[in-house]
Amino acid sequence: MMDFDFTMLQQIGYIASAILFIYGLKMLSSESSAAKGNMVSSFGMLLAILVTLIDVINPVLMLSAILVGGSIGAIFALRVKMTSIPEMVALFNGFGGLSSYFLAWSEFNNQTEISLVMTLTYLTIFIGGITFSGSLIAFFKLSEVLKNTSNFVNSASRWMLIFGCSFALLCILQIVLNVSGLLILEMDLIRIIFVCFLIASLITGLAFVLPIGGGDMPVVISLLNSLSGIAAALAGIIITNTALIVAGCLVGASGLVLTLIMAKSMNRTLYNIFFVGYAASGSSDAEIEGEIKPITAEDAFLVIEAARSVLIVPGYGMAVAQAQHVVKELGDLLENNDCEVSYGIHPVAGRMPGHMNVLLAEANVSYDNLLEPKDINPKMDIVDVAIVIGANDVVNPSATEQPGSPIYGMPILEVYKAKTVMVLKRSMSSGFAGVQNPLFFKENSRMLFGDAKESISKLVAEFKE
Amino acid sequence: MEIYLLLFFILILAIFLGLELISKIPSTLHTPLMSGANAISGITLVGALTLQTDGTLQMVLAFCAIAFASINVFGGYLVTNRMLKMFKKK
Numbered sequence: 001m002m003d004f005d006f007t008m009l010q011q012i013g014y015i016a017s018a019i020l021f022i023y024g025l026k027m028l029s030s031e032s033s034a035a036k037g038n039m040v041s042s043f044g045m046l047l048a049i050l051v052t053l054i055d056v057i058n059p060v061l062m063l064s065a066i067l068v069g070g071s072i073g074a075i076f077a078l079r080v081k082m083t084s085i086p087e088m089v090a091l092f093n094g095f096g097g098l099s100s101y102f103l104a105w106s107e108f109n110n111q112t113e114i115s116l117v118m119t120l121t122y123l124t125i126f127i128g129g130i131t132f133s134g135s136l137i138a139f140f141k142l143s144e145v146l147k148n149t150s151n152f153v154n155s156a157s158r159w160m161l162i163f164g165c166s167f168a169l170l171c172i173l174q175i176v177l178n179v180s181g182l183l184i185l186e187m188d189l190i191r192i193i194f195v196c197f198l199i200a201s202l203i204t205g206l207a208f209v210l211p212i213g214g215g216d217m218p219v220v221i222s223l224l225n226s227l228s229g230i231a232a233a234l235a236g237i238i239i240t241n242t243a244l245i246v247a248g249c250l251v252g253a254s255g256l257v258l259t260l261i262m263a264k265s266m267n268r269t270l271y272n273i274f275f276v277g278y279a280a281s282g283s284s285d286a287e288i289e290g291e292i293k294p295i296t297a298e299d300a301f302l303v304i305e306a307a308r309s310v311l312i313v314p315g316y317g318m319a320v321a322q323a324q325h326v327v328k329e330l331g332d333l334l335e336n337n338d339c340e341v342s343y344g345i346h347p348v349a350g351r352m353p354g355h356m357n358v359l360l361a362e363a364n365v366s367y368d369n370l371l372e373p374k375d376i377n378p379k380m381d382i383v384d385v386a387i388v389i390g391a392n393d394v395v396n397p398s399a400t401e402q403p404g405s406p407i408y409g410m411p412i413l414e415v416y417k418a419k420t421v422m423v424l425k426r427s428m429s430s431g432f433a434g435v436q437n438p439l440f441f442k443e444n445s446r447m448l449f450g451d452a453k454e455s456i457s458k459l460v461a462e463f464k465e
Numbered sequence: 466m467e468i469y470l471l472l473f474f475i476l477i478l479a480i481f482l483g484l485e486l487i488s489k490i491p492s493t494l495h496t497p498l499m500s501g502a503n504a505i506s507g508i509t510l511v512g513a514l515t516l517q518t519d520g521t522l523q524m525v526l527a528f529c530a531i532a533f534a535s536i537n538v539f540g541g542y543l544v545t546n547r548m549l550k551m552f553k554k555k
Contacts, residue, residue: 021505022482022486024501025483025486025487025490025501026486026489028490028494028497028498028501029486029489029490029491030491031491031493031494031552034494034497034549034552035546035549035550035552038497038501038542038545038546038549039546041501041504041505041542042504042542042546045504045505045507045508045538045542048508048511049510049511049514049538052511052514052515053514056514056515057517057518058518058524058527061518061524061527061528062514062527062531064528065527065528065529065531065532065535066510066531066532066535068532068535069531069532069533069534069535069536069538069539070535070536070538070539071539072532072535072536072540073535073536073537073538073539073540073541073543074539074540074543076536076540076544077539077540077541077542077543077544077547078543078547080544082548085496085500085544085548088500088540088544089496089499089500089503092500092503092506092536092537092540092541093503093506095533095534095536095537096503096506096507096509096533096534096537098529098533099507099509099510099513099529099530099531099533099534099537100509100530102513102526102527102529102530102533103509103512103513103516103526103530105526106516106517106523106526106527106530107516109522109523109526110517116466117469221499222499225499225502225503225506228503228506229502229505229506231509232506232508232509232512233476233479235509235512236472236512237469237472237473237476239512239515240468240469240472241511241512241515242472242475243508243511243512244508244509244511244512245472245475245476245479246475246479247505247506247508248479248506248508248509249476249479249480249482249483250479250482250483250486250487250502250505251483251502251505251506252480252483253479253480253481253482253483253484253486253487254483254487254498254499254502255499255502256484257484257487257488258487258495258498258499261492261495345492345493347492352495352496352499353492353495353496353498353499354492354493354494354495354496354497354498354499355496357492357493357494357495357496358496358497358548358551361548361551361552361553362551364551364553366553367493367552367553370493372492
């Protein structure tokens, strides 16, 4: 009865789903078609799953696993706050890696003899394992459960990383030698090595992310995003499944592009971000001249009320204070007051690529008003007031003025060129780079200390009076 | 062995295609892009559905691989959809 060719149908289904994934990503290149693009992509996924489901070995186990995972995922997605998206993406990167890790592990157990394909199985497990444990650390760092670690832990981790990578390389070499007959190990011994390898890959991931500071998390989660895709693509080669290869590569390329954009926006090499960190890049603290000029909310109101053009520059501080809605309210009041309002978004502001855009979109700010540094910097001298909300390093003029500074060369939002800069800040602590910010000491700067949400609420209240 | 070379060929082409596609996405949409990528990386679900399930260990591994991938597929698409609906033009 079953002479129907399921494999043929599946392959055709995979081709169709690859087209849908690609088309979905293409539609993501414009804000107006992006939501539809996501739908198209999800149909691609549905199709790929359905054509696979028509011919499975153990439907009860498989369907119940989908049900369990699917409901957990749906609950996550519907409950998560927009300010916690970076944590959620970090966690999901990890789950993607973990799934490939289990997939490759299971494939290894099916092998009765050694072959070259096994090197790919090892590689998938290594990348999947690193993605999972690294993402867990990134998740804990983003949710601030895990603070920055001590120098001892950092250097121990870096040694551990070198050890883990070398061990992995030896394990893969061992397979190659076995296949070529230069080394003959019993299958039992190979299995023992394999178990050590499973553990080593997880430890390597921990050692990789542990020393990286919270401020560098946008780059880390982009890279882990990429790795989760690469693991899936490699898993696809092991089980000769084209759907996994194509979709995995798309994700791998996406994470890679984002990683490079982030590194470029910080003017740092990937090596510096992952293996050196800010602390080690020799800081020469030049004396900063000038003094801090605090301002009260009442006076701040008078300044912005008189302004005809205002630039709002949000940073991580806005996310922490969950101030996006009051920021939008202030923006509306300013607009009603005949003032032109725009938003300056630095690519590394916040804890993940595009973090600020999502928060402002949640608050209903039109995406047309969100400007990148290259668009707003040339027009900075006609801005009356630049309001900096919990951003620090991305507006630090040392990046253009002090060749000795660790952040020298990083493209910034040049708010110091505006007529007045109003900085909303909790305290005088320095940003994630640990670099003092001369902006706060400039002649045209005013500091409004306190929680961002409270400070802006006060301004809004003043406007309404 | 030939099949693997062919698969590598697909892999390389898909990477280049991905780089082209992604570099055209505006920075405004980078967060939804990442959560959308999370969902697509749940494609391992398709691979996990073809796993052998003889013996307890294999059953546990298949179950976990499917469940974690499903979290990504469902969670990723739903949260991306939630986010993209918020992007509006005045």
